[in-house]
Amino acid sequence: MHPTVAVPAEISPPIGSRRSQATLAAAFARAGRGLHTGGRAHVRVSPAPADHGIVFRxxxxxxxxxxxxxxxxxxxxxxxxxxxxxxxxLVRTVEHLMASLRALAIDNALVEIDAEELPIFDGSATPWCAAILAAGRVEQAAACRTLRVTRTVAVCDGRRTLRIEPGPGLHVAGHVELSYFGRIDWAGAITPESFVGEIAPARSFGRFFRAMAGRVYGFAARKPFLQGCSPHSAALLVRGHVIGGLRVPGEPVRHRILDVIGDLALVGHPVEGRITAAHTGHELNHALVAALMADPAAWELA
Known part of the structure; x- marks a missing residue:
């Protein structure tokens, strides 16, 4: 189980209120193995000036x-x-850190890394959240501009569907259906509190035997694919069970929502809208972001 991570009240302004841009109050460093390369990476995340955004160095x-x-x-x-x-x-596996920075209202940061892949840790975003909250947050003079969705944008790939429509704040409804697990759903507003308590603990997941086969393939082909995958870095499923048990109820769908939040953070601004996701993954997440950004009539910067 993860320790309780407290979220300061000032990170959570009321929906629709204006706020200033923010950065970290202090730098922090973390190290760990990558999910795909299996190599060890050292990461330092430091404060950055207003309008800097999140930059990987x-x-x-x-x-x-x-x-x-x-x-x-x-x-x-x-x-x-x-x-x-x-x-x-190339910099890879950025989604958990991007989601944590966005959910905890950090707009500007410099992320220095000595390898191509960020650490996966235990497969969740909780280690990143804990580090960000321990470092603290400081507001800056510039106003934070929010991308507000003004009309529905949707993408699909067979049974995989993803849609964003107008609505206050950021609300996500997620759905997956897995063999032996059945239908799994989660829906709610994404706030610092809900992200830290309900979304961040959810780990990357996959079928144990498929993951191990992928790891063997990556090793044999000398490709950076699942070389750091193990029960210590992901929730691995064996029929209707998770090795070591679930961290949170409906963990697989919550992790898909974590990835949606991280991929949506690549917009470069906080996003206001209602997302409905069924069986989504990174490819569909990025297709939605690209479709949204390609349609200026579907959003406004507030």
């Missing part, structure tokens, strides 16, 4: 550094994660 093996903004236009399709590439430099 990767230190390359030859000593050079390269900046990759956490924005949708730099997204690159990679298996089972959200990846960014700019000028040939």
């Amino acid at each position: 990767r230190r390359l093996e030859d000593g050079r550094v390269a900046d990759v903004p956490g924005l949708w236009r730099y997204r690159e399709s990679q298996p089972l994660c959200t990846a960014l590439r700019r000028d040939g430099v």
